[in-house]
Amino acid sequence: xxxxxxxxxxxxxxxxxxxxxxxxxxxxxxxxxxxxxxxxxxxxxxxxxxxxxxxxxxxxxxxxxxxxxxxxxxxxxxxxxxxxxxxxxxxxxxxxxxxxxxxxxxxxxxxxxxxxxxxxxxxxxxxxxxxxxxxxxxxxxxxxxxxxxxxxxxxxxxxxxxxxxxxxxxxxxxxxxxxxxxxxxxxxxxxxxxxxxxxxxxxxxxxxxxxxxxxxxxxxxxxxxxxxxx
Amino acid sequence: xxxxxxxxxxxxxxxxxxxxxxxxxxxxxxxxxxxxxxxxxxxxxxxxxxxxxxxxxxxxxxxxxxxxxxxxxxxxxxxxxxxxxxxxxxxxxxxxxxxxxxxxxxxxxxxxxxxxxxxxxxxxxxxxxxxxxxxxx
Numbered sequence: 207x208x209x210x211x212x213x214x215x216x217x218x219x220x221x222x223x224x225x226x227x228x229x230x231x232x233x234x235x236x237x238x239x240x241x242x243x244x245x246x247x248x249x250x251x252x253x254x255x256x257x258x259x260x261x262x263x264x265x266x267x268x269x270x271x272x273x274x275x276x277x278x279x280x281x282x283x284x285x286x287x288x289x290x291x292x293x294x295x296x297x298x299x300x301x302x303x304x305x306x307x308x309x310x311x312x313x314x315x316x317x318x319x320x321x322x323x324x325x326x327x328x329x330x331x332x333x334x335x336x337x338x339x340x341x342x343x344x345x346x347x348x349x350x351x352x353x354x355x356x357x358x359x360x361x362x363x364x365x366x367x368x369x370x371x372x373x374x375x376x377x378x379x380x381x382x383x384x385x386x387x388x389x390x391x392x393x394x395x396x397x398x399x400x401x402x403x404x405x406x407x408x409x410x411x412x413x414x415x416x417x418x419x420x421x422x423x424x425x426x427x428x429x430x431x432x433x434x435x436x
Numbered sequence: 437x438x439x440x441x442x443x444x445x446x447x448x449x450x451x452x453x454x455x456x457x458x459x460x461x462x463x464x465x466x467x468x469x470x471x472x473x474x475x476x477x478x479x480x481x482x483x484x485x486x487x488x489x490x491x492x493x494x495x496x497x498x499x500x501x502x503x504x505x506x507x508x509x510x511x512x513x514x515x516x517x518x519x520x521x522x523x524x525x526x527x528x529x530x531x532x533x534x535x536x537x538x539x540x541x542x543x544x545x546x547x548x549x550x551x552x553x554x555x556x557x558x559x560x561x562x563x564x565x566x567x568x569x570x571x572x573x
Contacts, residue, residue: 236570239532246532252482261480268473272466301529302559312467314474330467397470425483432483 229253229429231293238293240300240323242433247322249296252429263392263426273394276419280399283412286419287387289428295387295416296323305385306348310401319432321389321425326435329390329397332404336377348386350410351379375409387416392423512553516546530559533566541565 227236229251237250258264278286287295292307299305300323309316309324316326327344334341342352356376364371373380386405390397402415425432510522524531534542545565549558 234567241529241532254482257482259480260482261478262476263480269469272469273473297529297563298559301532302527303529312470312474314471315477318474318477319479330463422479426480429480429483432479 227251227253229255232290235293238296240296242322242324243436247431247433249293249322249431257429259427259429261426263423268394270394272396274396275393276396276399278419280402280417280419281406281412281415284402284406284415284417285413286417288418288420289424289430291416292387292418295385299385303384305387308386308388308398308401309390310388310398311390311395312397315391315397317435319422319434321422322431322433324389327401329401329404332401332408336408345378345408348410349382349384351382353377353379373411378409380409380411380414383410383414385414385416386410387418389418389421392421393419394423395421510549510553510555510558513550519546519549527555527559530562533562537562537565537569541569 227250230236231238231249231251237248239246239248241247280286295305296307300307307321307324309320309326310329311326312328312330313326316328320326325347327347331340331344345352353374353376360369361371361376363369364374370381373383388398388401390399390401398417398421402417405415406412422432510519510526514522520531520534523534534545537545545558545561548561552558
């Protein structure tokens with residue numbers, strides 16, 4: 207009996223020490239949970255405070271072009287975000303299905319590891335022909351509807367504001383499009399900027415696009431969790 | 437001048453094409469270089485989330501598949517059971533958080549929903565309750 211009481215006491219003393227993390231995401235957050243491939247994944251930082259970054263993202267230099275430093279603003283109206291804003295996005299829009307986190311890299315990068323909660327839509331998809339089945343499938347996933355045979359008169363009314371046409375083009379209806387966060391390998395990576403430019407060319411509203419410029423480089427340097435697609 | 441000396445034009449063109457960085461990369465070149473760089477890619481082993489309790493995929497919960505529903509509304513005045521079912525169907529993320537709350541907090545949220553069924557405000561309240569439960573401000 208006494209032994210049991212001591213054991214409970216010991217566990218209760220130990221519990222807060224086990225739960226509290228020394229390396230938090232922010233003062234307010236220890237971790238963020240996201241759904242990745244049907245699983246709930248906890249995103250945390252490495253707790254070993256002596257750990258130094260290893261692997262490919264410890265590398266400082268790559269040939270430019272093509273691996274050139276990207277500007278802070280990828281396109282007018284597209285917000286550039288950092289990790290904290292990405293955590294907010296993960297807890298709100300991503301979890302509630304109104305947003306999508308896009309790893310815009312080619313599959314050869316994606317399969318080596320990605321940010322939890324991401325889906326792989328390579329930047330090359332957004333330069334496909336507007337009737338290409340692959341593009342149609344992706345746009346559907348983004349909440350964008352294809353418009354067929356929109357009459358000239360209807361478009362005229364939309365353009366003049368007599369009909370609701372703010373987020374519509376001749377080919378696409380973006381009125382229910384998801385908010386997208388696009389990322390790639392980091393400040394030296396042009397894949398997500400290309401994806402964003404492709405989306406803008408298709409008519410995607412810039413205010414529904416966000417650019418996580420730090421990408422995998424910044425993610426790794428902060429010791430944040432990555433997942434390897436199955 | 438070029439008409440008289442076509443060789444100068446040919447040499448000029450050859451120099452221009454061979455100058456590194458001056459010629460725009462073709463799409464194929466770019467993809468080839470991307471693939472080449474990715475071929476020996478390796479991530480920091482510590483960030484892979486394989487350690488017990490740290491961003492662990494092995495202990496991750498496999499969620500029940502929830503069908504997407506375009507009618508993203510939470511009707512007012514639902515019974516507790518219907519409220520939870522509707523939350524699950526329309527707002528899977530918020531529902532996941534809701535399940536992580538203590539029974540008392542869930543009761544309080546259901547009561548708050550009956551008073552104010554606005555989905556956005558309800559989702560904010562769920563997130564706030566989860567943060568409070570985890571001892572965050």
